[in-house]
Amino acid sequence: MRAVQVERTGGPEVIELSELPDPTPGEGELLVKVAAAGVNYIDTYQRAGIYPKPTPFGLGLEGTGTVSALGPGVTGFTVGDRVAWFDVAGSYAEQVAVPAGRAVHVPDEVTDDQAVGALLQGMTAHVLVTATYPVARGESVLVHAAAGGVGLLLTQLANERGARVIATVSTAEKAELATGAGAADVINYTEVADLAAEVRALTDGEGVSVAYDGVGKTTFDASLASLRPRGMLVLFGGASGAVPPVDPMRLNAGGSLYLTRPSLFHYVASRKELEYHSGEVYAAVADGTLDIRIGHRYPLADAAKAHQDLQSRRTTGKLLLIP
Ligand code: NDP
Numbered sequence: 313m314r315a316v317q318v319e320r321t322g323g324p325e326v327i328e329l330s331e332l333p334d335p336t337p338g339e340g341e342l343l344v345k346v347a348a349a350g351v352n353y354i355d356t357y358q359r360a361g362i363y364p365k366p367t368p369f370g371l372g373l374e375g376t377g378t379v380s381a382l383g384p385g386v387t388g389f390t391v392g393d394r395v396a397w398f399d400v401a402g403s404y405a406e407q408v409a410v411p412a413g414r415a416v417h418v419p420d421e422v423t424d425d426q427a428v429g430a431l432l433q434g435m436t437a438h439v440l441v442t443a444t445y446p447v448a449r450g451e452s453v454l455v456h457a458a459a460g461g462v463g464l465l466l467t468q469l470a471n472e473r474g475a476r477v478i479a480t481v482s483t484a485e486k487a488e489l490a491t492g493a494g495a496a497d498v499i500n501y502t503e504v505a506d507l508a509a510e511v512r513a514l515t516d517g518e519g520v521s522v523a524y525d526g527v528g529k530t531t532f533d534a535s536l537a538s539l540r541p542r543g544m545l546v547l548f549g550g551a552s553g554a555v556p557p558v559d560p561m562r563l564n565a566g567g568s569l570y571l572t573r574p575s576l577f578h579y580v581a582s583r584k585e586l587e588y589h590s591g592e593v594y595a596a597v598a599d600g601t602l603d604i605r606i607g608h609r610y611p612l613a614d615a616a617k618a619h620q621d622l623q624s625r626r627t628t629g630k631l632l633l634i635p
Contacts, residue, residue: 541566
């Protein structure tokens with residue numbers, strides 16, 4: 313089968329399409345014929361060595377497809393089931409052996425594209441607005457990179473919970489998408505001199521209850537300065553680079569602020585949590601509450617191009633690789 317491998321870490325040029333033996337499902341594993349693999353920012357961190365892994369390794373964590381065989385001891389799944397997963401290494405491939413404990417059933421109403429578009433990024437958005445900082449009706453929240461994969465879902469879910477979303481984006485096209493997802497105000501953060509001042513002006517000087525920041529290096533200071541007293545900075549990624557060490561006294565100076573650096577994996581570690589968050593997200597997709605925007609579909613052989621596009625801020629919504 314064909315699979316995307318990384319022999320040494322580096323730029324997108326280290327991505328290789330290889331011919332590998334077909335996987336055999338081990339104890340408790342499902343063999344899945346992949347219909348679509350999800351491209352996520354974390355894949356670029358792993359490829360670049362920012363999140364170190366021993367080489368060589370199979371790239372990609374997320375996918376959806378049909379179960380073609382069962383390993384010994386599998387219960388709750390059968391051949392022909394449609395499943396999806398978000399944390400199985402080597403998912404940019406034609407076939408993947410998926411631990412049954414990490415696979416979720418895909419409802420009939422959810423298409424393959426939606427199943428991938430909603431899982432890692434959708435559960436992240438759901439966790440952030442329900443568990444990391446449970447957003448309440450009437451609160452003002454700041455969402456950076458609001459036209460991105462996570463950003464569009466976060467904007468929709470926060471809006472759905474009755475929050476007023478102040479979104480940031482880098483282009484007029486992205487601003488339109490953020491507005492379409494429910495943002496009340498959109499700021500082009502590449503054009504303003506003082507982002508926090510803009511946010512404060514939009515909140516009568518008070519600031520936002522929470523800043524959801526997956527951009528990191530270039531937005532961190534403005535996120536912190538945009539919070540109301542006792543507000544929370546949820547730093548969930550670093551698309552622009554890693555944030556340097558922070559002096560805790562800055563949290564005090566800003567008004568007894570909270571800072572957290574969450575990872576989805578810690579919120580859906582148990583089967584119960586995984587079923588809860590994926591179930592809520594898929595139900596919202598199925599009933600039309602959550603719109604999944606597929607920004608681009610690439611053939612598996614173009615994985616390097618997908619990474620280039622994602623990292624050069626050219627993309628919106630979800631990127632898929634089709635084996
Ligand atoms: P996106 O589709 O959001 O792409 C990243 C976006 O970040 C770009 O489109 C761009 O939007 C913005 N950006 C700002 N500055 C830069 C820069 N210098 N280089 C590149 N992009 C920049 O990606 P994802 O939805 O996959 O991920 C978004 C963030 O969420 C990432 O940081 C990722 O690591 C994080 N994440 C964290 C998870 C967790 O568990 N903690 C889980 C999933 C994602 P614009 O052009 O509008 O500025």
